Amino acid sequence: MRIGTRKSTMALAQTQEIARRLKAAAPEVAVEIIKFETIGDTDQTSKLLMHGGKGGAFVAEIRDAVRSGKLHAAMHSLKDMPGNEDTPGLVIGATLPRDPPTDALVLRPGVALEDLRRARGKGFKIGTNAVRRAAYARRLFPDIEVIHFRGAADTRVRKLDRGEMQRLPGGGETGPADALIMARSGLERVGLADRIAHDFSPREMLPAVGQGIVAVECAAADWQTRKILSLIDDASAHLSCDAEREVLWVLNGHCNSPISGHSTIDGAEMTLTAAVLDEDGGAFIEVTRAGPANRPRELGRAVGLELLDKGAAAIIARTRVEP
Template sequence: MAAIQLRIGTRKSVMALAQTGEIARCLTAAVPGLDVEIVKFETSGDSDQVGKLLPHGGKGGAFVAEIRKAVISGGLQAAMHSLKDMPGNEDTPGLVIGATLSRDPPGDVLVLRPGVSVDDLRASRGRGFKLGTNAVRRAAYARRLFPDIEVIHYRGAADTRVRKLDGLQMQRLPDGGAVGPADALIMARSGLERIGLAGRIAYEFSISEMLPAVGQGIVAVECAAQDWQTRRILSSIDDPAAHASADAEREVLWVLNGHCNSPIAGFSTIDGARMTLTASVLDETGGLFIEATRAGPADRPRELGRAVGLELLARGAADIIERSRPQ
C-alpha cells in the first residue's frame, strides 16, 4: 500500500519548526503509512526583522498569508500556524482549522538581561527601564503594571530577541534610527519552552495581571475546507478542548472587528461541561481598560465568545479600538 503524502507548510523559525515537528510526530503516530513533508517558508515577517508588522498586513499578512496561499493553490495540503498569529476579524474562504494540538501554557513571562532583577523593576515602577516588545497588548499591560517603564519597538524570532537582549544590541528602526538596548522582554512562556530557553524566565505573569493574546499557546493546522482526506487525517490529532477554546476566543475578535494595532486579549478555560471566557480591550497606554467574563456550555463556544464580545462593545470597546486604528 502506497504511503499517504501530506505536505505541511510552516515558517522557518526555530519555534515554528519545533511546532511543526511535533505535529508531524503526532500525525505519523496516529496514521499508519502517513508520509509528512515539512515545507519551510520565509515569510515577509521573517525576512523583515526591522519594520513594524502593520505594513505587512499585521501578523496575518506577515506570518500567515503566504503559507495560506500555497494551501489554496494546492501546493500544500496543510499549514501550521500559531493561533495567535491568525487574524480573527476576517474570513478566509475555502480554509478551515483542521486540528489544534492541546494547549501549551498560555501565559506571558518576563525575561531580563543579566544583572537586572524583578525586584529592581518593581522598586522603580519601571523608571529607567526599557522593555522590548512588538505586541501592543503586552505593551499596554506592561504600562499598567509598571507605569514609568519605556516600551521600545523590538522585533525578531524568540531566540533572536533573547540574543539581542543579552548582547545589549540596539534594535534598528524602519527610519534608519535605533532604540535600546532593552533591559527586559515580555514573551510567551510556551515559545521559550519550545526552543529550550525556559530557564531564562525571571517572572511569570498571572492571567489576572496580563491576559494572554487570543489563542496564545495553541498550535493550529489549517487546510482546504473541501479536502476531506486531509481533514480526516488532521482530525486524528485534534484536541477538542483546545479547539473549543480557539473557537470561543476567536469569536471575540470577529465581533470586535479588531485589527493588528488593537490591544485585545482573551482566554478561556473548560471545567467539565462549562467554559469560562474572559476578554479585554485596552488602549495602547494601558489607561483605558474594559474586561468582561462570562460562562456557558462548553459545547457552544462561539455563542459564548459572541456574548463576551457584545458585552465589551456595549461597554465602549469600539471607541478604544477605533482610536487605535492606524490613520
C-alpha cells in the same frame, strides 16, 4: 502530506510535533515539512502593521500555498491568525493541546526583578512588538519605556543578552533593552524557559486570543486531509479556539488593537475572559462570562457584544491607524 511552516526554530519545533502526532495516529501517512521564509521573517525591523499585521507578515504566503494545492496543510500559531476576517476556502482542521498561554518576563543579565518592581519601571526599557503586551506593561509599570523589539524568540534573547540596539522602522535605533516580555510557550519551545524571571498571571496580563495553541489549517473542500487531521485534534483546545476567536470577529479587532482573550474549561462549563485596552494602558474594559463548553461561539459572541456595550468600539477605533 505536505505541511507548510515558517523557518524559525519555534515554528519548526511546532510543525515537527504535528508530524510526530500524525505518524503516531496514521502511520501510513508520509509527512513532508515545507519551509517558508515569510516577509515577517525577512523584515525584522518594520512594525508588523506595515505588512498587514501578523496575518500578512506570517500567514498569507503559506495560506496561498494551501489554496493553490501546493500544500495539504499549514502550521500556524493561532495567535498569528487574523480573527476579524473571513478565510474563504480554508478551515482549521486540527489544534494541538494548548501549551501554557501566559506571558513571561526575561531579564538582561545583571538586572533584578526586585529592581524593576521597586522602581515601577522608572529608567527601564522593556522590549516587545506586541501592542497588547506593551499596553499591559504600561499598566503594571507606569514609568517604563516600551521599545520596539522584534525577531525570533531565541534571536530576541541573544540581542537582549548582548545589549544590542534595535533598529527602528524608518531609521534610527533604540535600546538596549533591560527586559523582554515574551510568550512562555515560545521560550519553552526554543529551550529558554530557564530565562523566565516572572510568569505574568492572567490577572496581570491576559493572554492574546489563541496564545499557546498550534493550529493546522487546510482546504475546506479537502475532506481526506480533514479526516486525517481530525485524528490529532484536541477537542478542548479547539473549543477554546472557537470561543476566543469569536470575540475577535465580533469586535472586528485588527493587528494594532490591544485585545486579549482567554478561556478555561472545567467539566462541561467554559469560562471566557476578554479585554480591550488602549495603547498606553489607561483605558481598560474587561468582561468575564461562563457558559456551556460545547457552545463556544455563543459564549464568545456574548462576551464580545458586552465589550462593545461597555465602549470597546471607541477604544479600537482610536488604535485603527494607517500603516
